[in-house]
Amino acid sequence: MAITPVPRSVIWLMILICGFVAGNIYYTQPLLALLSVDLNLAPSAAGLLTTITLTSYVLGLILITPLGDVLEKKQILRWLLIFETLSLAGCAASTNFVQLQMACALVGAMAVSAQILIPAVAELSPEKDRAQNLGWILSACLIGILGSRVIAGWLAQHFSWRISFAAASFTMFLLTLLLERFLPPISPPTQAQPQSWSSYRQLLLTLLLLTRNSKGLRQIALVGALTYAAFAVLWSSLSFELRSPPLNAGPDIAGAFGFLGIAGALASQLGGKALAHTAATRLMWFFTSLMVIAYLAMGFFQGTWWSLVVGVLLLDAGAQGFSVCNQNEIYKRYADARTRRNTIYKIYYFGGGALGASLSPAVWQVWGWSGVCVLGGLFLFFASLAQMQVMRHNRKSSLQAQIRSSS
Secondary structure, eight states: OOOOOOOHHHHHHHHHHHHHHHHHTTTTGGGHHHHHHHTTOOHHHHTHHHHHHHHHHHHHHHHTGGGGGTSOHHHHHHHHHHHHHHHHHHHHHOOSHHHHHHHHHHHHHHTTHHHHHHHHHHHHSOGGGHHHHHHHHHHHHHHHHHHHHHHHHHHHHHTOHHHHHHHHHHHHHHHHHHHHHHOOOOOOOGGGSTTHHHHHHHHHHHHHHHHHHOHHHHHHHHHHHHHHHHHHHHHHHHHHHHHSTTTOOOHHHHHHGGGGGHHHHHHHHHHHHHTTTSOHHHHHHHHHHHHHHHHHHHHHTTTOHHHHHHHHHHHHHHHHHHHHHHHHHHHHHOOSSHHHHHHHHHHHHHHHHHHHHHHHHHHHHHHHHHHHHHHHHHHHHHHHHHHHHHHHHHHHHHHHHHHHHHO
């Protein structure tokens, strides 16, 4: 079924919504130390908020995102944004830790609307603008992630952490109204509509089958998961470290470190361009080295501002650049079911982030910043071992292809 392209203003509205939704997942990160004090929580308990949000996002990827292929997208987006608005309001109104956990879980699950908006932008864009619009919406996601940390930290420092969530809820409310007013219906392919729910179940089954039958995909996804876990380790404990002597900084400074994530955005662009004339494996080892250097600098020179600035710069650049190169391996290796394979990759990816986010505050509570740096280094060590497995698999596949072609 042909879809009529919409005005460019509608595309930009979708891009804007996607950026804000992506940022909602990371709102708690600069607030963890403040939440720990205000709710009388141990750092390990406060860190569960980030873990719960990311884990719920993974569940949303599995259970909600496939609906975008079998149901009308505007209807799905409407309800996801309504519940996202209510969930953020629930965070602001929470009176105890249990309520806040439940609200954060809903925030994470509803945030998968970003993964429905991205293909929707592709469908509604004129063919000549499609690649450019996709580039903009992916950039908006990254900007949203960076901006959410800055805004949440500033609002919490000058008002309260509840105001941070309330402001996010009000923003989502306004964006929901705009989406309802201007976004046209986006139906799935005609043949998918009569059997919507059977098609949905089949999509879930194919995710399981693709995961089981694609050893190479599992290896690539595992590398991505371990690398993102190493990245999440830093951000899940940074606010605790900044609040401690000798730094004694508040959530506004923790959020301001999000500005350094611009290096990650630049690394993503440079990594994508470098792939055209440089071997992906060589680039991935380079970006991994940046992350290792980051943890070495922060570990050996802890308690200094310069080590944290350099560490965040290198870690962000390394993680984002590595992710671009690693995901490219999926597109290069597999020509079929790329959307579902990418979903599988994201499930692993954010699952790794949830693991890193859950362990980091607990490690900081017992062993301090040195333990956090060691934990990040361990994740990178295991990611390197997994990357070696991917390289061996690639060499074996290449050799088998040569044998088949010669015979």
